[in-house]
Amino acid sequence: DVKVTQSSRYLVKRTGEKVFLECVQDMDHENMFWYRQDPGLGLRLIYFSYDVKMKEKGDIPEGYSVSREKKERFSLILESASTNQTSMYLCASSFGQGNGNTIYFGEGSWLTVV
Amino acid sequence: QKEVEQNSGPLSVPEGAIASLNCTYSDRGSQSFFWYRQYSGKSPELIMFIYSNGDKEDGRFTAQLNKASQYVSLLIRDSQPSDSATYLCAVGSGGYNKLIFGAGTRLAVHP
Numbered sequence: 001d002v003k004v005t006q007s008s009r010y011l012v013k014r015t016g017e018k019v020f021l022e023c024v025q026d027m028d029h030e031n032m033f034w035y036r037q038d039p040g041l042g043l044r045l046i047y048f049s050y051d052v053k054m055k056e057k058g059d060i061p062e063g064y065s066v067s068r069e070k071k072e073r074f075s076l077i078l079e080s081a082s083t084n085q086t087s088m089y090l091c092a093s094s095f096g097q098g099n100g101n102t103i104y105f106g107e108g109s110w111l112t113v114v
Numbered sequence: 115q116k117e118v119e120q121n122s123g124p125l126s127v128p129e130g131a132i133a134s135l136n137c138t139y140s141d142r143g144s145q146s147f148f149w150y151r152q153y154s155g156k157s158p159e160l161i162m163f164i165y166s167n168g169d170k171e172d173g174r175f176t177a178q179l180n181k182a183s184q185y186v187s188l189l190i191r192d193s194q195p196s197d198s199a200t201y202l203c204a205v206g207s208g209g210y211n212k213l214i215f216g217a218g219t220r221l222a223v224h225p
Contacts, residue, residue, distance in 0.1 A: 031210050040122065042202065042217035043158070050210045058212075090157055094211040100146045100165060101211045105157040 003027070004106035006091050012112045019078040021109050023091030032074035033092040033103065034058075034066065043090065049074055050097070081113045116141045118205050120216035127223055133190040135219050137203030140184070146206035147179055148213065149188045151199045158202055162188070193223045 004025045013019050025032065031050050035043040035058075045058030047066040055066050063085060067075045074093075078085055088110050094103040117140040127133045135149075146165050150158035164170045164177040164186070176189040186205075190197055200220045204213040 033212070035215075040217055042118075043204075043213075043215040045212060045214075048210060048212060096211060097209055100163070100206065102148075102160055102163070103211050103213060105159075108157050 004091055004093050004104050006089075006106040006109045008109050009107065010110045012114060013078075013081050015082060015113055017081050017113075019081050019111065019113075021076040021078075021089055021091075021111070023074045023076070023106055024072050025074075025091075025093040025104070026072065027093065027095070027104075028071065029093035029095045029104075030071075031094045031096070031103075032068065033094075034064075034074065034076045035090045035092065036060070036087040037090060037108075038087050046076065046089075078111075081111075083113050085111065086113045087111060116205075116207055116214050118203055118214050118216040120201075120203050120219045122217060123220040124222045125219055127193050127221070129193060129195060129223055129225050131193050131223075133193045133197065133221055133223070135188040135190075135201050135203075135221065137186045137188075137216055138184055139186070139203075139205045139214075141205065141207060141214075142181075142184060144184075144205045144207060147177070147186045148204040148206075149175075149177060149186075150202040150204060150215075152202055152218065153199045161201075190221075193221075195223050195225055197221060198223050
C-alpha cells in the first residue's frame with residue numbers, strides 16, 4: 001500500500017512564526033504536492049514538485065515555500081505564519097508525467113494560526 | 115482560471131435510493147476525471163476515475179462523462195448511510211497528475 005505520512009497532524013502557531021510541515025512517501029513517486037483545503041473552496045494547489053530540487057508554483061503559492069532535498073520528502077514552509085493560513089494542509093504523491101495516474105493523499109495537517 | 119463546479123448540497127437521499135452527483139469543468143482540453151470521497155476530518159480517497167466518454171461502472175458506483183457538455187457525474191446505487199460524505203470531483207490539468215478540485219458535494223443518506 002502507498003503510504004503518505006504527514007508527521008504533524010495538529011499544530012497551533014503564533015502569527016509571525018516560521019512553520020514547517022513535513023511529508024514523506026514510501027512509493028518512490030516522482031511527484032509530490034501540497035494542497036490546502038478550506039470550507040466552500042475545496043482543495044487548492046499550493047506547490048508541487050516533479051523531481052528532487054524541482055518545484056513549481058500552484059494556484060496559491062503566496063506566503064509559502066517548499067523544499068525537496070530527497071525524493072521521498074517534501075516540506076511546506078510558512079515563512080511568517082498569518083491567521084489567513086489557518087487551514088487543513090494535504091500532502092499527496094503520484095508517479096508519471098501525464099494526467100491519468102492516481103494521486104495518494106496523506107492524512108492531513110490541521111494548522112491553526114493565532 | 116480553470117474551474118470545476120459542484121453543487122455544495124447537502125444532497126439528501128433515503129437509504130437504498132440512487133444518489134446522483136454532478137460536476138462541470140471549464141477546460142475543454144481536460145482528459146482525466148476523478149471522484150474522491152472525503153469523510154469529515156479525513157483525507158480524500160479515490161473512488162473512481164474516467165477518461166472516455168460514456169459510463170464506467172465499479173460495484174455500486176457509476177461514473178459518467180460527457181466531454182462535449184463538459185460534464186461528469188457519479189451515480190451511487192443502493193445508497194447506504196456509510197456513503198454519507200463529501201464527494202469531490204477532480205480534473206487532471208497541466209501534466210504531472212496535477213488536479214483541479216471542485217468544492218465538493220455533501221451527501222447525506224438517511225435510514
